[in-house]
Amino acid sequence: MLSKEQNDLLTRVEGDAPMGRMMRENYWVPFALSSQLVPGEAPHMATLLGRHYVALRAPDGRIGFFDEGCPHRGASLALARVEEGHLRCIFHAWKFDITGQAVECPTETGARAAAFCSRVKLTSYPVHEAGGLVWVWLGSAVEAPPFPDLPFVGELEANSFLTVSLGQCNWLQGVEATLDSAHVGTLHTTWISGIKTQRGGNIGLSLDGPPRYEAEVTDYGLRAAALRPLAGGRTYVRITEYLTPFISLAASNGTKTREGVIFITTPVDDERHLMFFGLYSDREKQDPVAAAIQPPDGKPDLYNYAPLPGGREARWGQDRALMAAGHFTGFGNNVLEEDMVVQASMGPIVDRSREMLSMSDVAIVKARRMMLAALADYEAGKLPPGSALGKGQVVLPNPIDTVIEPDQNWNEAAALIPA
Ligand code: FES
Ligand SMILES: [Fe+2]
Secondary structure, three states: OOOOHHHHHHHHHOOOOHHHHHHHOOOEEEEEHHOOOOOOOOEEEEEOOOEEEEEEEEEOOOOEEEOOOOOOOEHHHHOOEEEEEEEOOOOOOOOOOOEEEEEEOOOOOOHHHHHHHHOOOOEEEOOEEEOOEEEEOOOOOOOOOOOOOOOOOOOHHHHEEEEEEOOOOOOOHHHHHOOOHHHHHOOOOHHHHHHHHHHHHHHHHHOOOOOOOEEEEEEOOEEEEEEEEOHHHOEEEEEEEEEEEOOOEEEEOOOOOOOEEEEEEEEOOEEEEEEEEEEEEOOOOOOOHHOOOOOOOOOOOOOOOOOOOOOHHHHHHHOOHHHHHHOOOOOOOOOHHHHHHHHHOOOOOOOOOOOOOOOHHHHHEEEEEEHHHHHHHHHHHOOOOOOOOOOOEEEEEOOOOEOOOOOHHHHHHOEEEEE
16 A cells, blocks of 8 residues: 555656656666658657657668657647658658758748758657667666666567557556466466466466465566465466566566566556567567467457457446356457456556555565655665666576475576576
8 A cells, every 4th residue: 555645656757757757867768669660651659758759760770769849839740741761840841850950941041041950950869779679768868878688688589579559547557467466367367278278387377376475676676476385385486577667577488498478568648558568588489479469360469459448438348248158357359458458447547545455465565665765766866776787787587487396495496597
């Protein structure tokens, strides 16, 4: 349970809210799949932390990321014409190159026109393309923080995939669902039963009741272990790595290799987020069509994999006939739709002063405490967790699931891979 003030501190990102400021200054923020930025296509519209931007890819592959408003009189550059890697505002036809420099300002004529135009520049931000995503740094300091060493970036990119969908609620509801292994066996029970027979492995063990959680603070965030007792004193360990503030890597299914499920919860504004979902693996190429976003009929939409089937008045599109036929939730399109619906049903920003947390919420409580401490550190001029991680970090987060013996420690058994 949080006070209203604490809840506001943790959730709100718009305007001058501390969490929004901390995210802008200290973290690279993913805003699109690489495949969403195509040369020649309309500018990509991005709303991040409550502010509007546009992004463009030039024919040579370079990406520009700018404030949405034209510097002349503020018309949206989302409406701009795209001319060979340039943006031309449709209001008075000012034209900008991929760095944001104005190259034509037709409303300014005469001897000083060229000098005037050379002084006009879009406000632009550094971008970094990695792991199938395009990331931006929205901070104001001279230098961007180092880009973090992430396990799905680099050599494993060829095997991984990512998708994206719009979540209709505050970003923290998305993060907290990833630290809540207890819901997997309930909310997703119908899906789990289906894949248990197909795939086997440890995943079926997550049906065996709610877990006990233990969580350890790391230099990048939190290592949360969901522990479920098995026969003979053994324990099923399922680890989620939380990289503050918005990346969670969850165990895939019974491997001790570098493999995992990616959830990234980019705040759009106070009441919406982009939920990037994907898989990475050092064993084999991951297939988005075979993954959790596959609807029972038809192909998944990789740019909108879990659109809400309805709002509150329509009970979020729940299919009660499907429930009567045996489906646990009545949301049969794909497993992530179930997540998106329950998170939206909690309200745009859930009131955490009214909740009654139980034993399975230990990781969520720890994550909140850590983020409140990170905010206090940030306000005191210190670096929050994960923000300075670069090539020098000692360990890579590695979400695994495994079975340990009675005398084994979960953190040793689930050993971290040295970088
Ligand atoms: S507002 Fe863009 S050119 Fe005038
Ligand atoms: Fe879920």
